[in-house]
Amino acid sequence: MSRAVSEGASGDGSGPDPVSNPARRRFLGSVAATAGCAAAGAPAAAAPAGAAAASPGPAWGGSSLRDAFGSLFQDHYQRMSKDEIDAALARIERNAKRTYGVDIHCEDTKPIPGVLFGYALNISKCQGYRDCVAACVRENNQGRDSQVQYIRVLEMDSSTRNLEESEHYYNPATVPVQGKYFMPVQCMQCENPPCVKACPVKATWKEQDGIVVIDYNWCIGCRYCMAACPYWARHFNWTDPKIPAEQVNPVTNYLGNRPRPRGVVEKCHFCSQRTRKGRQPACQEACPTGARIFGNLLDPNSEIRYVLANKKIFRLKEELGTEPKFWYFTD
């Protein structure tokens, strides 16, 4: 069942195919689930139908029939009703239990009204420890085998701001290094994001609090967004992310750090599971030098606004017009 936007699909529930007719989609989903229940329940007549439908099997890739069909017919996040979102969250939790053996809690954290997130990083203070990188990986359930890292710390020579001459794989005995400064790069959460424009299925969009999010169940893995992003902020899951059970972060949210499948693109989302509840993002909390400043751009008394008003700030690739919400500044 193709989830790509087809030519005649208007999404108004009037077309004949399930893509443009959510009601038809739900009907087909329930019919398929019932038929599957009937088919699977016949040999195991003694077991209740619910248990038979929910039992995992190799035919569905380790998932259960109900969950496989449920995720297949799952609609776009921005079209799902509250019940459908809850069902999707429950599926994600069951999937994580099967995959990692961990009980996770997946939530649909909504943006806080009246908030637009901004981030500033003090390159006079960043010493290149990479504590932020490690904290992000721990917090956001990234695959330890694929070693996807949302943050990349660049070692720049003090004489230049040319990113082409930066060193990504610096590994000196101690940092800081004389004559170098360090600049961590992650998703800039642009106000004019090119990745959103490039996505052919609208699996990624900018939310009202400024975070550019991805619906991992809708992403088809074409990687157009990776080509569009000028900051190399997006990363593709070439493999099924493998995380040791004791390192899985059980506090997750749907558009954020919940366990992702293979074949989707992921990126920094300003730790939406934390920041939408008032907590600092993991990178800011981990930074020992206090080089990272995070807050609400719409609050004139916030720390980020003080930095933007009083410090020497710049943004990367300003000339592209992406309007990133990630600034760099010096003391």
Added chain:
Amino acid sequence: MYRMFSAGEGVGRRPQRAGFVALMVVFPMALAAAPPAPQVPAATTAVLQGPPTLLRPLRENVPFEMPEPLEPQVFSGYASAPPFSVVPRIDQLMFYPCSNCHAALKPNPVPRKLVAAPHPAALRHGKGRFWCLTCHTLNDRDHLHTLTDQPVSFDDAYLVCGQCHFNRQKDWYFGGHGKRLANWRGERVIYSCTFCHDPHDPTLKPRAPSPPPPVRAGLRAMTPAFHADPPGARFRSTPASGGQP
């Protein structure tokens, strides 16, 4: 008026002088008919009175009234800074309260090198311009003091640091420096200076970084060896590489 004072011929001088004298006679009379002079303190009037003069005292030149001297005050912060509380420091201090020992020891204000523990071996702060009692109080070892001898608790050590590092302190008050605890909104709890900067050796020491990210399969890290032989170099016909066209 200009012609009166310019070096002119003698032909027009007498009428000019007459006019000048007339002016000198008429003008004070006009002055007498002028509105009364503004209230001027007696001291100023005495100074201003002297030879007959055209001078009217300037209203702005009221002599400066020295205000009453205030008691020295500890800096109370920036009014427009967002409110905050500071993580307490005293419970992190191993030997606090210092008066446990120092109540019994005789105070010695002579600057000297203190080698016995718990004193730090060296004071690498200020390039030799100050010593322990610049910040620590001679007769009250449980408090620091400002340069105006106001007592400061160890929990509020930022008040002592901010006497010299005032620019950094302003950034700290407003959130542009330092580290905030746990949340980006709501209750603002921040760390005091001495959590990160040892006041006896404030520069941050180098440490090892976390390991670098993996190089993707098929790619090479851009180390100096890479730049010596970058991809495609041997396919360029430049003399430097000496490669085949």
